[in-house]
Amino acid sequence: MVLIFLLLSLAQTPASDTRAIIAVAKAMSVRDLDRTLPVETFEAWLGRIGGGSAAIKWATTDCGEQTGNPALDAGRDFPLCVEADVPLSSDRRLYVSLLMGTHARGAGPAPPVFHSAAILRPGGGDPSFIATLAGIPSAAATARAAERP
Numbered sequence: 001m002v003l004i005f006l007l008l009s010l011a012q013t014p015a016s017d018t019r020a021i022i023a024v025a026k027a028m029s030v031r032d033l034d035r036t037l038p039v040e041t042f043e044a045w046l047g048r049i050g051g052g053s054a055a056i057k058w059a060t061t062d063c064g065e066q067t068g069n070p071a072l073d074a075g076r077d078f079p080l081c082v083e084a085d086v087p088l089s090s091d092r093r094l095y096v097s098l099l100m101g102t103h104a105r106g107a108g109p110a111p112p113v114f115h116s117a118a119i120l121r122p123g124g125g126d127p128s129f130i131a132t133l134a135g136i137p138s139a140a141a142t143a144r145a146a147e148r149p
Contacts, residue, residue: 017106018059018060020107021060021080021082021100021101021106021107022058022059022060022082024082024100024107024112025042025058025082025084025098025100025112026041026042026043026058027041027042027043028041028042028098028112029041029042030042030045030133032111033098033112033113033114033133034114034132034133034134036134037133037134042084042098043056043084046084046086046094046096047086049086049088049094049136049137049140050086050087050088050094050140051088054086054087055087056084056085056086057084057085058082058083058084058085059082059083059085060080060081060082060083060100061080061081061082061083061097062078062079062080062081062103063078063079063080063081063097063099063115063116064116065078065079066078077102077103077104077105078102078103079099079101079102079103079115080099080100080101080102080103080106080107081097081098081099081100081115082097082098082100082112083095083096083097084096084097088119088140088143088144089143089144091121091122091123092119092120092121092143092144092146093119093120093121093122094117094118094119094136094139094140094143095116095117095118095119095120096114096116096117096133096136097114097115097116097117098112098113098114098115099112099113099114099115100112114132114133116129117129117130117133117135117136117139118130119139119140119143128143
């Protein structure tokens with residue numbers, strides 16, 4: 001019920017109000033995003049996956065949709081994602097995005113949905129894409145194990 005109220009109140013919020021949009025994403029129950037997951041906030045769930053001690057970095061993005069070509073991007077209403085950057089180890093990071101709305105219209109009124117996830121090595125290497133939220137815990141565990149000598 002609280003989430004519905006927050007989404008409805010953000011329906012008219014400009015995309016520049018990133019703190020409010022990020023707050024909605026953090027408070028989302030992962031069960032609402034994927035029925036196989038526990039009733040736990042997105043923020044707490046990611047914190048547990050990250051090991052609980054590392055700080056998660058939060059940002060709003062265009063979900064990777066801009067082309068970089070102003071002629072192609074002009075006039076488009078880009079998607080609005082909240083991205084969580086979760087440190088997994090000294091050389092691996094988990095990036096998870098939730099689709100929240102669009103940049104022109106802001107967040108809502110539809111509830112947030114899972115957009116994408118990947119594990120990357122900041123120094124390079126191919127990303128490891130994760131198809132579902134439910135796949136994140138095992139992919140994170142595999143990434144951590146791969147770093148151990």
